[in-house]
Amino acid sequence: DAGITQSPRHKVTETGTPVTLRCHQTENHRYMYWYRQDPGHGLRLIHYSYGVKDTDKGEVSDGYSVSRSKTEDFLLTLESATSSQTSVYFCAISEFGDSPSYNEQFFGPGTRLTVL
Amino acid sequence: DAKTTQPNSMESNEEEPVHLPCNHSTISGTDYIHWYRQLPSQGPEYVIHGLTSNVNNRMASLAIAEDRKSSTLILHRATLRDAAVYYCILRRNNAGNMLTFGGGTRLMVKP
Numbered sequence: 423d424a425g426i427t428q429s430p431r432h433k434v435t436e437t438g439t440p441v442t443l444r445c446h447q448t449e450n451h452r453y454m455y456w457y458r459q460d461p462g463h464g465l466r467l468i469h470y471s472y473g474v475k476d477t478d479k480g481e482v483s484d485g486y487s488v489s490r491s492k493t494e495d496f497l498l499t500l501e502s503a504t505s506s507q508t509s510v511y512f513c514a515i516s517e518f519g520d521s522p523s524y525n526e527q528f529f530g531p532g533t534r535l536t537v538l
Numbered sequence: 539d540a541k542t543t544q545p546n547s548m549e550s551n552e553e554e555p556v557h558l559p560c561n562h563s564t565i566s567g568t569d570y571i572h573w574y575r576q577l578p579s580q581g582p583e584y585v586i587h588g589l590t591s592n593v594n595n596r597m598a599s600l601a602i603a604e605d606r607k608s609s610t611l612i613l614h615r616a617t618l619r620d621a622a623v624y625y626c627i628l629r630r631n632n633a634g635n636m637l638t639f640g641g642g643t644r645l646m647v648k649p
Contacts, residue, residue, distance in 0.1 A: 453635055455636070457639075462641075463641065464625060464639030464640050464641055464642055465582065465637075465639040466639070467636060467637070467638070470636065480636070481638070512581045512582075514581070516635050518635050525570070525587065525629070525635055526584040526587075527574075527582075527584065527635070527637060528583075528584070529581030529582050529583065530581055531580065531581060532580075532581055
């Protein structure tokens, strides 16, 4: 299994509080991603990173910010959590190149966030 | 981004082959066809991908129509552990390697 961990795995917080989720990888992959998944739906991309300090927005980036100061860590921050951000958050990593083994995304176990 | 269409759910009997269809009529020439699956309470996992030719790996086979407007994921002998949501995704060959997930097909496997 790819070395991806997410912390915390579960979190309950109140509306208006800041929340930071951490994704840590031991694979030295260049690309890292944050997705959210709501009940009965597929994953939606929030932000992604293509290198240290290089990030870009995904499909549902409003209300979220990210930072990547080291290759192995990608942080997702909810500056002021809202109930609509209650979801399961998945981190993923990938490399990019011509080899068939590239281009897969490897996913972490997820963080279940509840905003009351 | 080009979209995919999959049935919401399918059923299969254990140890029988399963054919999971996917339509992608607006696919472009540089779109790769990827399949991921998500087991209950887990993150998605890669299954297989292809561009034009059929592909086989240890998990499954991918059959791609000649016009590339549809594809089929084939599980040769379904097991109870194959019960999952299967996502057919088109990935544009550009920087970012991003995936756009749809609703997927929920596969139920009966013993």
